[in-house]
Amino acid sequence: MTEDARVDDELLTIGAFAARSRLSPKALRLYDRLGLLAPAQVDEVSGYRRYRAGQVERARLVALLRRLDMPLARIAEILDAADGSDGDRAAGLLDAYWATVERRVAGQRTLTGYLRGRLSGRSHEMYENYVVETVDVPELAVLTETRHTLADELPAWIGASLTRLEAAAAECGGVAAAPFVVYHAEVSMESDGPAEACVPVADAAAARAWAAANGRSRQTTVRVEPAGRLAYTRITKAQVAHPQILAAFEAVEQWLAGQGLRQAGPCREIYFTDFAAAGPDDAVCDIAFPVE
Secondary structure, eight states, X not given: OOHHHHHHTOEXXXXXXXXXXXXXXXXXXXXXXXXXXXXXXXXXXXXOEEEEGGGHHHHHHHHHHHTTTOOHHHHXXXXXXXXXXXXXXXXXXXXXXXXXXXXHHHHHHHHHHHHHHHHHTOHHHHHTXXXXXXXXEOOEEEEEEEXXXXXXXXXXXXXXXXXXXXXXXTTTTOBOSOOEEEESSOXXXXXXXXXXXXXXXXXXXXXXXXXXXXXXXXXXXEEEEOOEEEXXXXXXTGXXXXXXXXXXXXXXXXXXXXXXXXXXXXXXXXXXXXXXTOOTTSEEEEEEEXXX
């Protein structure tokens, strides 16, 4: 046996191991119960735990991952990958976790700004951060799904419904313009809309045939979105989350009032890029109101 192997096999009390690993005895007992870090030996009579010195590196890795506020289940996944000598997969799991953290923090940062404006009574200053413009849009034939949904269920439904409709549009000449979601009434934690997911299609006749043959289960329909003018502001992925997205809607409403324009239809979110692939600070969506 080599000197390194003898050192790794050295047995340590839980106190000595805690000192080396920078984990408390209480944490070591918890990680043992969860299967993250089992002691090498447990005395059947006294219940004393002993750890091998070679386990210190694993224990320190657990401690570092916990400093990222990583859930224990995700830590277990990373350790399993590392134990299987799949370092690339372990690193990939870490990257995926950290990407979710950055998205959450970006959303919280935006929400903090929104709440600061509300609490300070200076909402008008918050609205000044949004650039509002107008654009003329053509008449469009759209495949649609409509649903009553609360705000917490809305993101999942938007993603699923637009994915379904885009797949259907591929059979109807393709997607003709950016997908959008129309709010026919307020969607919040107390009000359930309805909301209407819309995907413009190149071939309206083909879309009607598709809806007649396949759209019954989701009540998929085809309608014509009239030509007109939209007032809109562009927001990032971090700003899409509820309730901070409300600031963008309010900013456009304030702009309309200042310009003396009248809202001519229900407000909407227009998703002009791959939402899933976008980063928190990437522009992904236009908050728009038909105007006249």
